[in-house]
Amino acid sequence: MKRMFLSGNEAVAYGAIDAGCRFYAGYPITPSSEIMHMMAKLLPEAGGVFIQAEDELAAINMIIGASWAGLKSMAATSGPGFSLMQEGIGYAVMTETPLVIVDVMRAGPATGQATKAAQGDLMQTRWGRHGDQYLVVLAPESPQEAYDLIIEAFNISESLRTPVVFLMDEFIGHGREVVFRKEPGEIKLVERRRSSDHEPLFGSDDPRIPPPMPRLGEGYYVLVTGSTHNEYGYRDVHSFETHYKLVRRLKEKIWGNIDKVFKYEVIGDPGRAEKAIVCFGSTCRSAKEAVMGLDNVLLIRLITLWPLNYDLLRELLSNVRLVVVPELSLGQLIYDVQQVIDSGIKVVGVNKVGGGVPIYPSEIKKALEV
């Protein structure tokens, strides 16, 4: 263990290297660029490859190629770049390509405010692509958690053969705190299941178990396509059965593993609390301060934002009469909360975005007083 003083962006870079990431492609964008700067320095030293892509369309597709050639791969960006990557992320879902994509959120839409924190990309990480597609979205609340969780992001992407989106915001990306960096022996790493002789590469009997993934060049004559394909990779752009089977399996691969990927933190006693806060990312820091000394408030911090364990959230919120949802946006997570509670329970959003202004603990406290 090594004690360091790092920004969230720097912590992501160190975490990625420690997770075994050996390929990075990116295009500069505030407030994520420090991740790219760090990878440009660290990767050549670690025997990996760094390339500055001509745009985000190239970046996402380069890491897809690198992943199929056998390397753990990552790209980092912010909202505008993430929007450009969406088609490629959908391709990665369809082809079951393990990747990690970091989105350090800034105020949007469009160019918005490049240097100012926001949380308005939540819905686009889940639903920003066309078609039926599911992946995993994780959100840390601190540089330390950014370090630990990015390692977990790689592990999930490898074990489920899926892209994982790592959702941060400017406050965490640029905020600096003490981070304990682990030694190689202290880290549990998961590698994708490599090939086996006759197992199909794009199908499995149990949808929760992803098929194996060989490296290119191993003699499997791999057929990778973003078009609808059968379990051996052959394109089938006509039959209902092939398409339906494929998208159902890909959905079940994510939702059927919810117990493995859903992470959250709870402060307070769900049995006794009358009120609750549901939050993710940097706003939870203010929320934690707001609930200090209040024993009738339950704080639920979502670390996994997708797939979301709605049943668990419903259960945790079953006894409260008020839920406060602080967000650095006009409100997106609030829809998840509204979905799981009874109509009689009040849900209040605390929404602020732009100008680099955080949500203050006092504002959350005030909302709790309703």
Added chain:
Amino acid sequence: MIKHEHLSLKYMRREVLPTAFCPGCYNGIVMNALFQAFEELGIYDLRKYVFVSGIGCSSWIPSPYIKADSLHTLHGRAIPVATGVKLANPELEVIVIGGDGDLASIGGNHLLHAARRNMDLVVIMINNLVYGMTRGQAAPTTPKGMVTPTTPYGNPEEPMDVARLIANTNANYVARWCVSQYLFLKNSFKKVLGEIKRGFRFIEVYAPCTTFVIRRENKTPGQKLKELMNTCIGYEKWEKLPAEERTKHIPTGVFREEDKPGFLDNYKQLIARLKR
């Protein structure tokens, strides 16, 4: 009686034949030339070759027809995916096959930058003058005045000369051949697969779409092929033509040929410097 098999078959996935291409499609000529190049180089097994393609008729050549690893990617994105593959495992020979729309329009930026980087890839662009797969709309290569579904009154735009554009970058090898110049085409493939084995190698194949170009001219693919024998001339000869004659001819040949270090050689040098 001894049954002779077509040389192409050993490079193809037999189980998916016949191909989905229209009868008379020139994609077959390009495939034959490529396979013959492999055979003449003594390369009979493509397990260390990775084919990357985008979306379009020509992108279907490797996926699923070539028996090798292949990545059939998004429309326009074959070059960045190929770049990722090559950089992650330099042992693999990575070949991109795509259309004029795929590589020069929606993926044009990637083409330009891969050429600038002298990225270690072979890129084969089949210029059929239109978007074949989506039924013959205008492409950036469509001649001025040509009628297509998106240019019903004739194409008002000037076409792009992709090979000569890429010849002005840092690429190691740039050539253009018409399908009627089969031997030149095959020899170009041999050159970039067997001789110049690094850097960016770009080959444009002029191959008008049988269904959406040739048929609109009321010609058969055979007639068109004969016509191309006169249309396609060496670029030195073409440059001496008067302006109005130039538009009626296609300048072909090798526009650029070098064997300087590619991106990977330069990157390896950087790593070596770090270790010192």
